[in-house]
Amino acid sequence: MKLATVKQLFIHPVKGLTPQICQNIFLNAGHGIRGDRAFALMFLDSENSNPPEVIPWMSKKHFAVQNDWPGLAALDCNFDQETEVLTVRRQGVELLRENTSLSEGRDRLSAFFTDYLNTLEPNKGARHPQKAPLQLVGDGKNSRYPDREPVHISIISQATMDDLGEKTGQTLDVRRFRPNVVVGGIDAWAEFDLVGKKLCLGEAQITVTAKIGRCMNIEVHPETGDRDVPLLSVLKEKYGHAHTGVLATVDNDGAVAVGDILEEVISCPDN
Numbered sequence: 001m002k003l004a005t006v007k008q009l010f011i012h013p014v015k016g017l018t019p020q021i022c023q024n025i026f027l028n029a030g031h032g033i034r035g036d037r038a039f040a041l042m043f044l045d046s047e048n049s050n051p052p053e054v055i056p057w058m059s060k061k062h063f064a065v066q067n068d069w070p071g072l073a074a075l076d077c078n079f080d081q082e083t084e085v086l087t088v089r090r091q092g093v094e095l096l097r098e099n100t101s102l103s104e105g106r107d108r109l110s111a112f113f114t115d116y117l118n119t120l121e122p123n124k125g126a127r128h129p130q131k132a133p134l135q136l137v138g139d140g141k142n143s144r145y146p147d148r149e150p151v152h153i154s155i156i157s158q159a160t161m162d163d164l165g166e167k168t169g170q171t172l173d174v175r176r177f178r179p180n181v182v183v184g185g186i187d188a189w190a191e192f193d194l195v196g197k198k199l200c201l202g203e204a205q206i207t208v209t210a211k212i213g214r215c216m217n218i219e220v221h222p223e224t225g226d227r228d229v230p231l232l233s234v235l236k237e238k239y240g241h242a243h244t245g246v247l248a249t250v251d252n253d254g255a256v257a258v259g260d261i262l263e264e265v266i267s268c269p270d271n
Contacts, residue, residue, distance in 0.1 A: 003199065004183035004262040007158055012178060013079035013086065014136075015040040015145045016065030018222050019175050020078050024257040027204040027250045032144060032151040033180055035081055039100075039138035040145040041065075041113050043128055053106065055137050057149050061127040064117055064134055066225075067217045068126035074225035075116065079140050086140070088112065091223065100140055109136045123216060148247075153180040154212060155191060155201075155262075156245035163188035167238045168229055175222040176231070177214075177244055183262055189239075191246050198265040204254030205265060211243040218244070 010019035015037045025033050041064040042048055042055070048062060066072045076089040079100075086109060088096040096112050098105035114134045122129040137143070144151060156179045165172040174182055181201065183191070194208040218231045235242045 002185075002261050002263050003194070004157070004185045006181060006202070006256060006258055006260045006262065007184040008174065008179075008182040009256065009258060010175070010178075010180055010182075011036040013037075013039055013140065014077045015060070015063055016067070016069075017072055017075055017077050019178060024255060025180070026253070026255050027153065027201070027206070028253050029250050030151060031142075032146070032153055032250055034141055035079065036153075036180060037145045038140045038143050039079070039086070039136055041117075041134045042137045043130075044133040044135055045128075045130070051135060051137060053137060054139050054143050057145060060145075060147055063145065064113070064128070066220060067215050068122050068128060069117060069120050070123060070216070070220040070227055071120035071225040072117075073220045073222050081141055084140060100136070106136050110134055150249065152209065152247040152249055153206070154245050154247055155179065155181045155183060155194075155208070157186050157188065157191045158182055158184045159186060159188040160191065160244060164231070164234070164244070167234055168231070170229070172229070172231075173222050176218045176220065178217060179245055181256070192243070194246060198251065199248075200261075200263050200265055201248075202254055202256030202260035204250060204256060205252035206248040206250055208246050208248045210247045212245045212247055214242050214244055 009022040009025050011033055012019050042062055074090055078087045084099055084101040086100050098109050100106055118131055156177055161172050161174050192211055198207050219227045219229055221228045232242055
């Protein structure tokens with residue numbers, strides 16, 4: 001049975017920075033989306049003084065992320081997996097374009113992000129409020145640095161965003177919520193009813209595991225990096241919770257494209 005239709009797809013090439021829109025993605029069991037949170041900006045401090053280019057998963061306290069440094073949201077990062085080039089823009093203006101397979105390119109990217117972070121101020125309660133040099137870690141493809149060590153993807157309903165936007169009196173950019181998959185065709189908040197269910201997403205099979213508890217990230221404008229809408233307060237006052245969207249694990253490999261269907265697992269194609 002059809003449940004919803006894929007409206008938008010996103011990956012986040014650099015953990016904690018603005019999403020990159022996609023027309024299709026590939027889901028791998030035990031990995032998630034290849035290229036999603038595949039780079040991260042590691043603080044070089046006494047705990048991490050000389051890391052290799054690719055490191056295992058670590059908690060986000062080791063990285064510069066938008067939740068702690070909201071101004072990072074103003075940077076638009078696009079990664080081309082074929083050329084391995086990472087391009088950084090701000091409000092449409094290209095600031096840097098470097099090949100991540102070259103050590104000199106990675107060094108220039110690390111230096112750029114270090115200098116940019118020095119212009120920002122952290123949120124109160126930031127996990128790592130001290131400014132320090134940053135190093136770009138990850139290979140852009142096989143590495144993964146999500147917030148939770150168990151691999152997951154995130155799904156949210158467009159109707160949920162529309163309903164929440166009505167409560168705030170403005171149209172909300174879905175990138176605030178850092179989703180991988182935006183679906184249409186289901187009621188607002190109906191994605192919560194999917195928790196615990198096995199579903200087919202395009203050619204892949206997934207299990208929805210939990211609602212997503214939100215942090216201050218959602219209050220940050222994805223273009224300016226300014227905290228401009230008190231969405232956490234709105235959620236708690238209007239709905240009695242601080243959740244939007246759901247998490248899912250990937251059970252079977254498969255491609256997903258805009259226009260694909262989210263449906264009951266019994267209709268899943270053979271892989």
